[in-house]
Amino acid sequence: MSTKVSEPGKKPFKKRLKKWLMLNLGPSLTWAYTQFAGRTSRWIIINGENILAMFQKGEPYIAALWHNRALMMPFIFQTHGGKNVVVMVSASEDGIFTQRVLRRFGYSSAVGSSTRGGKEAFQEMIKAYKKQQVAMAITPDGPRGPSELVKPGVVLLAKETGLPIVLVSYYAKKVKRLKSWDRFVIVWPFNTIAAIGSKEHIYVPSNATNEEIESYCKKVEDEMKRISNFVEDYFAGKVTLEGQSYFYSRVSFFWRGSKWSRPDGTVFTAEDMVKEESKHVP
Numbered sequence: 001m002s003t004k005v006s007e008p009g010k011k012p013f014k015k016r017l018k019k020w021l022m023l024n025l026g027p028s029l030t031w032a033y034t035q036f037a038g039r040t041s042r043w044i045i046i047n048g049e050n051i052l053a054m055f056q057k058g059e060p061y062i063a064a065l066w067h068n069r070a071l072m073m074p075f076i077f078q079t080h081g082g083k084n085v086v087v088m089v090s091a092s093e094d095g096i097f098t099q100r101v102l103r104r105f106g107y108s109s110a111v112g113s114s115t116r117g118g119k120e121a122f123q124e125m126i127k128a129y130k131k132q133q134v135a136m137a138i139t140p141d142g143p144r145g146p147s148e149l150v151k152p153g154v155v156l157l158a159k160e161t162g163l164p165i166v167l168v169s170y171y172a173k174k175v176k177r178l179k180s181w182d183r184f185v186i187v188w189p190f191n192t193i194a195a196i197g198s199k200e201h202i203y204v205p206s207n208a209t210n211e212e213i214e215s216y217c218k219k220v221e222d223e224m225k226r227i228s229n230f231v232e233d234y235f236a237g238k239v240t241l242e243g244q245s246y247f248y249s250r251v252s253f254f255w256r257g258s259k260w261s262r263p264d265g266t267v268f269t270a271e272d273m274v275k276e277e278s279k280h281v282p
Contacts, residue, residue: 019093027100030071038075041172041191043249043258045080046231046241051166051197053277055081056270060133061166061201064154064220066228067142068182069169070098074105076170076195077137079251079258081270084134086110088121088153090143108134122153129161136163140220147182148228150221152213159208164201167224170194171231194231198223 045052054061055077063085065073077085087102089095089109099109110124128134140154141147158165172193176186187193200223204216233239247268251258261267 023093023096023100026097027104030101031104034072034075037187037189037191038072038079038193039251039253040189041187041193043251044192044194044241044246045249045260046194046196046244046246047199047227048080048195048197049245049247049273050199050201050277051168052080052270053274054166055083055135056274058083058133059135060129060161060163061135062154062158062161062163063135063137063166063168064140064150064224065137065168066148066182066224067139067145068147068180068184069171069228070139070142071185072170072187072193073137073168074102074107076168077107078105080249081257084132085137086125086128086134087137088125088139091121092143094143122157125157126160129163140224141182145181148221148225150217150224152217154220155204155208155213155216158202158204158216159206159213162203162206164203165220166201167198167220167227169196169224169228169231171228171235173235192235194234196227196231198227 051061063073063077085107087098087107087109089098089102089111091111095109095111099111102109108128110121110128125136129136136157138154138157140150154165157163170187170193171185172187172191174188174191176188178184178186202216202220202223205212208216230239234241246263248261248263249258257270259267260269260273
């Protein structure tokens with residue numbers, strides 16, 4: 001009996017089909033899933049008003065999030081006012097996939113990472129910022145880890161541009177943690193999701209030394225871990241929202257934005273929030 005041998009260098013048909021489906025159908029399915037999960041869930045926004053005021057005013061910033069919290073972040077940006085965002089993605093099949101998902105949300109990408117094409121992507125992001133004053137987003141532990149270990153790219157980007165590093169994360173009452181290197185977080189629909197931002201924005205001086213760069217990396221890493229642990233502990237019943245600044249958000253199926261309300265039930269708008277935050281600006 002003869003055995004059919006694949007051509008040298010050519011992947012088996014099943015693998016090629018799987019790759020085609022992932023890159024061509026996967027992005028649309030991922031976009032649809034995040035829309036469904038996000039729009040059927042109740043949101044709690046913790047320490048987010050200052051950050052969202054920046055989003056609403058179109059101010060540039062550098063958003064940093066862990067790789068394992070990437071699934072819902074484009075949805076959060078889109079429905080809560082994030083505009084003109086360019087995201088660094090890896091130069092790999094996963095990066096192509098992510099790029100196509102982001103395109104569905106209307107966001108552009110700079111292709112590169114710490115392992116391949118990082119310098120080119122770094123320059124592309126800076127060029128986009130200088131040309132259009134866009135905001136930037138980066139997963140400083142991606143694309144291959146180690147998980148929740150900040151690499152210097154995000155700090156160097158802040159040093160070069162003078163923009164603040166805004167740290168964001170989220171977690172939910174019902175999640176699935178994948179058995180991946182970063183234990184990627186899948187949020188189920190019909191859920192309660194808490195999105196959180198850092199109270200402090202991190203600025204890196206343009207004359208920061210290599211030693212100071214390492215110090216800022218540690219500062220970013222510690223704060224990102226803190227806010228991610230806080231929302232996980234909240235759903236585990238280990239902490240409460242007492243003493244925190246927070247509000248509730250509900251995203252409609254029929255329009256892009258979200259409806260916001262205070263813990264006392266008072267409804268407010270993005271314009272109200274921007275006005276209130278402007279009072280605290282020195």
